[in-house]
Amino acid sequence: MDFHCPDSSQNEVLSLLHILTKFEKPIKLLIVEDNEGDYVIIEDLLIDNFINVEVVRANSFAQSQTILASERDVNVVVLDLTLPDEHGESLVLKVLEIAKNVPVIVLTGYSDKDFGIRSLTLGVADYLLKDELNGMQLYKSISYSIERKRIFNDLAKSEQKYKSLFELSPIPMWVYDAETYQFLKVNKAAIKNYGYSESEFLSMGLKDIHPQEDLVKLDQATIKSRLNERKYYKGNFRHIKKNGDIIFVEIESNRIAFNGPEAVLVLANDVTEKLIAENNLKNSEAELEALNAELESRVIQRTKDLTEAYRQLESFSFSISHDLQAPLRTIIDFMKILKDKTKDTISDDLKTCVDYVINSSCKMSSLITNLLDFSRLGKVNVQNVQIQTMDLVVQVWQNLVHQHSEKTEFVLNKLPDVQGDALMIEQVFVNLISNAIKYSSKKDRPLIEVGTRTINGEVSFYVKDNGAGFDMAYYRTLFGIFTRLHDSNEFDGTGVGLSIVKRIIEKHGGRIWAESKVNEGATFSFTLPLA
Ligand SMILES: Nc1ncnc2c1ncn2[C@@H]1O[C@H](COP(=O)(O)OP(=O)(O)OP(=O)(O)O)[C@@H](O)[C@H]1O
Ligand SMILES: [Mg+2]
Numbered sequence: 059m060d061f062h063c064p065d066s067s068q069n070e071v072l073s074l075l076h077i078l079t080k081f082e083k084p085i086k087l088l089i090v091e092d093n094e095g096d097y098v099i100i101e102d103l104l105i106d107n108f109i110n111v112e113v114v115r116a117n118s119f120a121q122s123q124t125i126l127a128s129e130r131d132v133n134v135v136v137l138d139l140t141l142p143d144e145h146g147e148s149l150v151l152k153v154l155e156i157a158k159n160v161p162v163i164v165l166t167g168y169s170d171k172d173f174g175i176r177s178l179t180l181g182v183a184d185y186l187l188k189d190e191l192n193g194m195q196l197y198k199s200i201s202y203s204i205e206r207k208r209i210f211n212d213l214a215k216s217e218q219k220y221k222s223l224f225e226l227s228p229i230p231m232w233v234y235d236a237e238t239y240q241f242l243k244v245n246k247a248a249i250k251n252y253g254y255s256e257s258e259f260l261s262m263g264l265k266d267i268h269p270q271e272d273l274v275k276l277d278q279a280t281i282k283s284r285l286n287e288r289k290y291y292k293g294n295f296r297h298i299k300k301n302g303d304i305i306f307v308e309i310e311s312n313r314i315a316f317n318g319p320e321a322v323l324v325l326a327n328d329v330t331e332k333l334i335a336e337n338n339l340k341n342s343e344a345e346l347e348a349l350n351a352e353l354e355s356r357v358i359q360r361t362k363d364l365t366e367a368y369r370q371l372e373s374f375s376f377s378i379s380h381d382l383q384a385p386l387r388t389i390i391d392f393m394k395i396l397k398d399k400t401k402d403t404i405s406d407d408l409k410t411c412v413d414y415v416i417n418s419s420c421k422m423s424s425l426i427t428n429l430l431d432f433s434r435l436g437k438v439n440v441q442n443v444q445i446q447t448m449d450l451v452v453q454v455w456q457n458l459v460h461q462h463s464e465k466t467e468f469v470l471n472k473l474p475d476v477q478g479d480a481l482m483i484e485q486v487f488v489n490l491i492s493n494a495i496k497y498s499s500k501k502d503r504p505l506i507e508v509g510t511r512t513i514n515g516e517v518s519f520y521v522k523d524n525g526a527g528f529d530m531a532y533y534r535t536l537f538g539i540f541t542r543l544h545d546s547n548e549f550d551g552t553g554v555g556l557s558i559v560k561r562i563i564e565k566h567g568g569r570i571w572a573e574s575k576v577n578e579g580a581t582f583s584f585t586l587p588l589a
Contacts, residue, residue, distance in 0.1 A: 084110045085200065086131055090122040090153070091115065091138045091165070096188065100136065100165075103193040119144035119152065126156050134183075134200050135162045139170050146173065147180070154181050159211070161203035165191070183207070229327050232259070236284070236313065236320040239264040243316070251328060253300030267297045269304065283322070289313040297326065305330045368436075376433040379426045386426065390419045421552075425540075428554035432539060435561050440479045444589040447473040447519075450480070451508055454487045462495045462504070471509030474517065475589035482562045483586070489555040490521040490582050496549055497580065498525025517588060524579035536572060559584075 087104065091097040097115060104111050114129065116122035119141050126132060135157050139145060144152060153162055161183035166174040174185035183203035186195060224231055230248035234241050244259040252259075252267065268276050272295065283291035291311045296304050308327040313320060397412045404412075448470070455468055462468075476483060491506065498504035507522045528536070528543040535541040537560040542553040563570045563584045574580035 084112045085133045085204065086112045086114065086129070087200070088114050088116060088122060088125055088129075088132045088135045090119070090135060090141065092117045092141050093138070096138070100191075100196070103191070103196055106193065118142050119149055122153060123156055126160070132157075132160055133204055135160055136200075137162055137164050137182075139164060139166045139173065146170075147177075150177050150180050150182060159207065161207045163199050163203055227325075229325055231323070231325050233314070233316050233321050233323050234264045236280075236322050239280075242321055248326070251299070251305075252297070258300075267299075269296055269298055272296055283311060283313070294329075295326075306333050372433050372436045375429060376437075379430045379433065382426050383423065383430075386419055386423050390416060390423065393419065425552045425554070428552050428558070429539075432554055432558050432561070435482075435558065435565070440482065440565050442477060443480055445476050445478060445480050445483055447476050447483070450484055451487050451491075454484060454491055458488070458492055458495060461492055463499070465502075466495065466498070466504040466506060469505070469507040469509075471507070473508070473510060473519065476586040477589045478566045478586060479562075482565070486559050486562050486584070487521070489559045493555060493582075494521055494523035494525065494580075496525075496551070497527075497544070498523040501525055511583070516585060518583045518585045520581050520583045522579065522581040527574040527576045527578050527580050529576055530574060533572070537570070 164177050164182050164185040184199045230251045232244040241259045311324045314323045393416045494506045505524045539557040540553040568585040570584040572582045
């Protein structure tokens, strides 16, 4: 037999070396060859060219059988086709069976060339002609066989993984024929979710799980997915279970080759419950929105009604007060004339009666005047000017000179300027200071103090006296119109002053409050916009 020397290029040798040196362990070859001379040549070719090779030899099929059974780490079998105990196709089939996953390379004489080629269909990895054999060819064949086997094994493993993924997926999955829509494979989750057995599924088509009215949509989607180069499709469908229930599913599909025909792998995620929950949420949100809108419109309507009622009440009280003034003045004037003209002729009792009528009428008149002032406040707009509060309070104190006695001590602390309606702010200080004068007038040494305090960064004004004070139990009514916490016999008044003050302060966006103890004086505090 004639063996050729390696004639491949240096580069080819290097790239093969690269493949072979990838194997960490030495490559173990079983050479099944009965011819001593041929074996020596093969062994030489191997050892001369590459270092990482371990060679084991078998002289017969029987011996190869023993070696393959005992030495499990054989990487490649190089098989001569003519052995003393077996040859040809029968030998190849037997060796393939015992070699299992180990690639078998057939080494044949020229006379067996045709069978060598045919042996590829039986499952051998390669065939080599002894007459043309050289080192490079031998190692190419060995290394490629090993690499091919490794890739094949990896593929088989990954295919197994995908099979498990398909089978064990909790989401229903199936494969259907892209042409006929026939189910080709379904997983356990599909069987469980849809209620059909595997054989029922495989006897059905995709259309059988779609409502009749959705079939047009299904056809359109299938056409669309076929036209899509990415082979991927995602969409929503309704499916019918075996028990007739309709479910909503999110479909993700991909075209695949499945044992021949073009097929589609489908993942069908049942989103029925998710949709119901979303729908419920949407409905309750819509209900809430409708309720809010209704509430809002009711509030708007009520506010409108209230504002209108308030406006009518104000104009009513204004015109009533105004219309009452004239007849009341007539009564007072005529009573005064009557008193004057009868002063010498009527008894003292009658004179007291006439005085009583005059006093009551005067009181009624001042009540009406105050009520008019209060009503007017609702109509006027607030002017917005800078007010020098110190000067204003000095002026107020001086104007009230006729109300206080010389014994009253007045302390005026530094006051900041404010922003607002000068006449109204003046009214605030007039009412509060005249109250302080009135309710401290019975003290031996009345003391009135005006100043400011800053609490938590908020500046508030105060008017404080050491007078009669009031019972905080009645605080709630303090700022109400016509409410009085003292008897007229003790302190005169109409009970309107504080309600006017409160209204003005609130019109300026401020707050008013008071603190007091009976007989220990009172402090009225309020805020105003500072200039
Ligand atoms: N400085 C104060 N000390 C004690 N009580 C006060 C003081 N200021 C007001 N009050 C109480 O609050 C009530 C309401 O005060 P308000 O100024 O509204 O009315 P009035 O002083 O009685 O009458 P007028 O309408 O003439 O001012 C008073 O009747 C009084 O009982
Ligand atoms: Mg008063």
